[in-house]
Amino acid sequence: MSHANTLCQVADLDDIKDEIVGIRRHIHQHPELSFEEADTAALVAARLEEWGYAVTRNIGGNGLVGTLRAGGGTRSIGLRADMDALPIHEETGLDWASRKHGTMHACGHDGHTAMLLGAAKHLARTRNFDGTLNLIFQPAEEAGFNSGAQKMLEDGLFDRFPCDAVFGIHNHPGVATGTFMFRSGPFMAACDTVKIRIVGRGSHAARPHLSVDPVVTAASLVMALQTVVSRNVDPMETAVITVGALHAGHAANVIPEYATMELSVRSFKQDVRELLEQRIRALVATHADSYGARAEVEYLRGYPVLVNSDAETEFARGVAAELVGEENVIPSFGPIAGSEDFAYFLQQRPGCFLRVGNGQGKPMLHNAGYDFNDENIPVGAAYWTRLVERWMPVKPG
Template structure:
C-alpha cells in the first residue's frame, strides 16, 4: 500500500461530519448537567448507554463511577486504552451560555465535558467502521479533580489494567491560549507533581490594644508567607522548575481581637523527585523555625498529591506522528514546554507506557478553572478523528 493510499485508509476529520451535531449536543448536555468528583452517576449512565447502543461491552462502577467500554475487531492480541475524565469543579458558572450549568455552584470549568464528548465521537465512528485489529478499551474516569485518592488511583485499585489489558494508554487535555485543533506533545516529564500543605500557626490571643500580651499568629503567618518565597529562589537549582503558592490565608474574625491561630494552605509543584523532597524538607523546617522565632508553634499537614506525569518516548513519538498525519506539521507543537499543572493520568503512566497530550482550546479564551471558561466545540470532530486514527494506526490491520 502506498503512503497516499495508507493515508486514505485512516480516519480524516471530515469523516465525522455526519455525527458532529450529535456529539456536540452530548457535550453541551454534559456541560449543562455537571457533577463533582465521585458524584458522576448521571454522566456515567449517559456514557454507558451510548456505548452499549453502539455495540460496546460496558463494565460499570470501576473506582466509583468509572467505566470501560470494550470493542474487539479481528484476531490480533494487541490492545490500546484511551482515557477521558468526566468530573466538574465547584465553581459558579458565569458564561451566560444557553447551555450553562443548571447545577448551581458546579461547572465544567476544565473541559472534561469536551474530553468525554471527543472520546464518545471516536467510539461511535470506530464502532461503525471497525477499521482495526485488536482490542479497544475506552476508559471514562471519575474524579480527576479530587487531588488525593483520585479516580485514576481508585480505578487502578479496582485492577483496571489487569481486567482490561492495554499495551499502551493515551489521554488528552484541552489547552486555552493555543489555537483550537493544534496538538502539543512532550516526551518525558510533562506535567508537575502537586502537593498540598496545610499549616496552622498557633499563637496566643489577646485584646488588639494589648499586643504585648499576645503571640500574634497573624504577624507570624504574614511573615511566613514572605519567607516561603525564598525556598524556590534560594534553595532550588535555578535550572530546575518548582512553584510554591500560598493560595489561602485565614485568621481572626474581628479587628479588635488578636486570634489564637492562623491557617494557610500551599500548593507545591515540582518535576523531579529530588526537588519534591527538598521542597518538603525546607517548607517544614522554615514553618517550624519561623513560627518558633515569634514564640508561636506550627502544625503542618503535608499531603502528597499527584506524581510527575512522564510520557514514554516511543508512544509520544507515535502519537505525534498521528497528529501530523491528521492536521499537518503546522498544527503540531513538539516539544511543547513543561506544564506546572498536575494530572492523575500520571498514575496510569506509572503502570503502562503511553502519552498524555494537549489540544489548543483557542487563543484569547478564558483559562482553565475560570468561571467564564467553555470547551471549544471546534475540537469535537478534530479530537474524535484524532482518537479514531490513533486506534486505527496502533491496531492496524495487517495486509497479506
Template sequence: MKQEVQYCELADLNDAKDELIEIRRHIHRHPELSYEEFNTSDLVAAKLQAWGYAVTRNIGGTGLVGTLSVGDSKRSIGVRADMDALPIHEKTGLPYASCHDGKMHACGHDGHTTMLLGAARHLARTRNFHGIVNLIFQPAEEAGSNSGAEQMLRDGLFERFPCDAIFGMHNHPGFPTGTFMFRSGPFMAACDTVKVCITGRGGHAARPHLSIDPVVVASSLVMALQTIVARNVDPAEMAVVTVGTLHAGHAANVIPEQATLEMSVRSFTPQVRSLLEQRIRALIETHAEGYGAQAEIEYIHGYPVLVNSDAETAFAMQVAEELVGPENVISPFPAIAGSEDFAYFLQQRPGCFVRLGNGLGKPMLHNAGYDFNDENVTVGAAYWSRLVERFLCL
C-alpha cells in the same frame, strides 16, 4: 498487491458533528462533581452499548470501560477521558449553561468525554483495526487526592483490561483549535498541598507585648516561603510554592489565638519534590519557634509528575501530524505547572498525554467564563480514531 490502509481523516467525522455537539452541551448543562457522575456515566454506557461495545461499569466508583475487539490479535490500547465537573458557579450566560448552581464544567471534561464518544462511534462503524481497544471513562480527576485514576487502578483496571499503551488528552485555551501539543518526559507537575496552623497566644490589640501574635508569624512566613524556590532549588529546575489561603482573627482589636494558611507546591522531579517538603517543613517549624509560637503541619501528597514515554509520544505526535499537518503540531511544548491524575496510569503503562488547543482569546481553565470549544469535538474524535487505527493497524 496489498491495498493501502486508509486511516481516519477529519472529514470522516463531519456527519457526526451535530450529534456530538448536542451530547457535549447536554453534559455541560448537567455537570456532576467527582464521584457523583451517575447520569454522565449512564449516558456514556448507553451510547457505547448501542454501538456494540462491551461495557463494564462501577470501576473506581462511577467509572466505566467500553471494550471493542476486532480480529484475533491480543494487542491492546487504552484511551481515557475524564467526566467530572468543578464546584464553580457558571457565568457564561450560554443557553446550555449549567442548570446546577455551584457546579460547572469549567475544565472541559464534557468535551473530553464527547471526543472519546465520537471516536467510539467511528471505530464501531468502521472497525478499521485489529486488536482490542479499551475506552476508559474516568471519574474524579478534579479530586486532588484519592482520585478517579487511583481508584480505577485499585479496582484492577489494567489487570482486567490489559493495555499495551495508554493515551489521554486535555484541551488547552490560548492556542488555536486543531493545534496539538506534545512533550516527552516530565510534562505536568506533581502537586502537593500543605496546611499549616500556627498557634500563638491571643490578647488585646493594645497590649501586643503580652501576646504571641500568629498573624505576624503567618505574614512573615508567607514571605520566607518565597525564598525556597529562589534560594534552595537549582535554577535549572522548575518549582512553585504558592500560598493560596491565609486566615486569622475576626476583630480589629483582638490578637487571635491561631492563624491558618494553605499552600500549593509543584515540582517536576522526585528529587525537587522531596527537597521542597524538607525545606518547607523545616522553615515553618523554625520560623514559628523563633516567634515563640507553635506550628502544626499537614503535608498532603497529591498527583505525581506526569511523564510521557518517548516512543509513545513520538507515535502520538506522528498521528497528529498526519491528521492536521506538521504546521499544527507543537513539540516540545513547555512543561505545564498544572497537575493531572493521568500520571498514575503512566506510572504503570507507557503512553502519552496530549494537549489540544481550545481557541485563541478564550477564558482559562477553572474559570467561571470558560467553555469547551465545540469545533474540537470532531477534531478530537478523529484524532483518537486515527491513533487507535494506527496503533492496532490491520
C-alpha cells in the same frame, strides 16, 4: 506511515458532529463533582452499549470501561477521558450553561468525554482496527488526592482490561483550536498540598504585648516561603510554592489564637520534591518558633510527575501530524506546572498525555467564563480514531 488515505479524516466525523456536540452540551448543563458522576457515567454507558461496546461499570466509583474487539489481533490500547466538574459558579451566559448552582465544567472534561464518545461511535461503525480497544471514562480527576485514576487502578483496571499502551488528552486554552502539543518525558508537575496551623496566644487588640500574634507570624511566613525556591532550588530546575489560602480571626479588635495557611507545591523531579518538603517543614517550624508561636504542618502528597514515554509520544505525535499537518503540531511543548492524575496510569503502562488547543483569546481553565470549544470535537474524535487505526492496523488482504 503508509496508506493514510484509508484512515480516518476529520471530515469523516461531520455527519455525527451535531449529535456529539449535543451530548457535550447536555453534560455541560448537568455537571457533577468528583465521585458524584453517576448521571454522566450512565449517559456514557448507555451510548456505548447502543453502539455495541461491552461496558463494565463502577470501576473506582463511577468509572467505566467500554470494550470493543475487531479482528483476531492481540494488540490492545486504552484511551482515557475524565468526566468530573469543578465547584465553580458558571458566568458564561451560554444557552447550555450549567443548571447546577456552584458547579460547572470549567476544565473541559465534558469536551474530553464527548471527543472520546465521537471516536467510539465512529470506530464502532468502521471497525477499521485489529485488536482490543478499551475506552476508559474516569471519575474524579479533580479530586487532588485518592483520585479517580488511583481508584480505578486499585480496582484492577489494567489487570481486567489489558492495554499495551494508554493515551489521554486535555484541551489547552491560548493555543489555536486543533493544534496538538506533545512532550516526551516529564510533562506536567507533581502537586503537593501543605496545610499549616500557626498556634499563638490570643489577646485584646489594644494589648498586643500579652499575645503571641499568629497573624503577624503567618504574614511573615508567607514572605519567608518565597525564599525556598529562589534560594534553595537549583535555578535550572522548575518549582513553585504558592500560598493560596490564609485565614485568621474574625474581628478587628481581637488578636486570634491561631491562623491557618494552605500551600500548593509543584515540582518536576523527585529530588526537588523531597527538597521542597524538607525546607518547608524546617522553615515553618523555626519561623513560628522565632515569634514564640507553634506550627502544625500536614504535608499531603498529591499527583506525581506525569512522564510520557518516548516511543509512544513519538507515535502519537506522528498520528497528529498525519491528520492535521506538521504545521499544526508542536512536538516539544511545555513543561506545564499544572498536574494530572493520568500520571498514575503512566506509572503502570507506557503511553502519552497530550494537549489540544482550545482557541486563542479564550478564558483559561478553572475560570468561571470558560467553555470547551466544540470545534475540537470532530478533530479530537478523528485523532482518537486514527490513533487506534494506526496502533492496531488491519492486515492487508
